[in-house]
Amino acid sequence: MTNLDKAIAIATRAHAGQTDKGGNPYILHALRVMMQFEHHNEMIVAVLHDVVEDTGLTAADLEKYGFSEDIIATIDCLSRQRGESYDSFLARIAQDDLARRVKIADIKDNLNLTRLDQLTNRDMARAKKYHKALKVLAE
Numbered sequence: 001m002t003n004l005d006k007a008i009a010i011a012t013r014a015h016a017g018q019t020d021k022g023g024n025p026y027i028l029h030a031l032r033v034m035m036q037f038e039h040h041n042e043m044i045v046a047v048l049h050d051v052v053e054d055t056g057l058t059a060a061d062l063e064k065y066g067f068s069e070d071i072i073a074t075i076d077c078l079s080r081q082r083g084e085s086y087d088s089f090l091a092r093i094a095q096d097d098l099a100r101r102v103k104i105a106d107i108k109d110n111l112n113l114t115r116l117d118q119l120t121n122r123d124m125a126r127a128k129k130y131h132k133a134l135k136v137l138a139e
Contacts, residue, residue, distance in 0.1 A: 006065060007044040008034075014055040021123070022115035026050075029109055036105040045074045046102050053079040074099050078106075086129070090136045100137050107133055 001009075011030050018026035034047040044067065051057045052075055062072045077099040080089045093099045107130045113119060 002040070003067065004040045004043055004047075007047050007067070010057070010062075010065060011047045011051055014051045014057050018054070020115065024115060026054075032109050033102065033105045036108075037102075041068075041071060042098060042102070044071055045078070045098055046105065048075050049078045049102050049106060052076060074102070078102060086133075087136075090133055094137055094139070104134060104137050107137075 008031075012027050015026040015030060020026050020029050030047045030050060033049060034043045037043045037046050048062070048067075048071075052059060052062070059072050059076050062075065063069075074096060077093060077096045080086075084092075090103075093103050111127055111130050113123060113127065
């Protein structure tokens with residue numbers, strides 16, 4: 001089993017039972033983000049980009065699974081810290097090239113509002129926040 005196969009399996013287990021804003025299995029989001037990349041290490045980071053922030057997995061767990069320090073550091077960079085403002089989070093991501101590119105792919109996928117049955121004011125506010133984040137990360 002390659003590290004990419006392992007990452008996909010880990011992400012699938014970690015996100016089991018989670019759904020996105022449209023009610024779809026959350027793993028589909030992680031897989032769509034992953035498919036925006038070509039190189040295995042980029043794809044590994046992309047498919048695992050939310051596991052530390054949104055599941056019970058930790059960076060130490062990823063180390064036990066045998067992922068490299070670089071991959072783990074990038075995934076950790078993509079994980080918003082408790083008490084961290086969104087602006088500080090984006091500024092931190094902007095310092096890591098791969099984290100920045102994965103976050104851009106993540107945001108672009110989240111901006112696909114066609115997956116939602118109906119748009120709410122919260123959805124529109126979130127889209128506005130994401131557009132602002134894209135501008136920050138594109139600088």
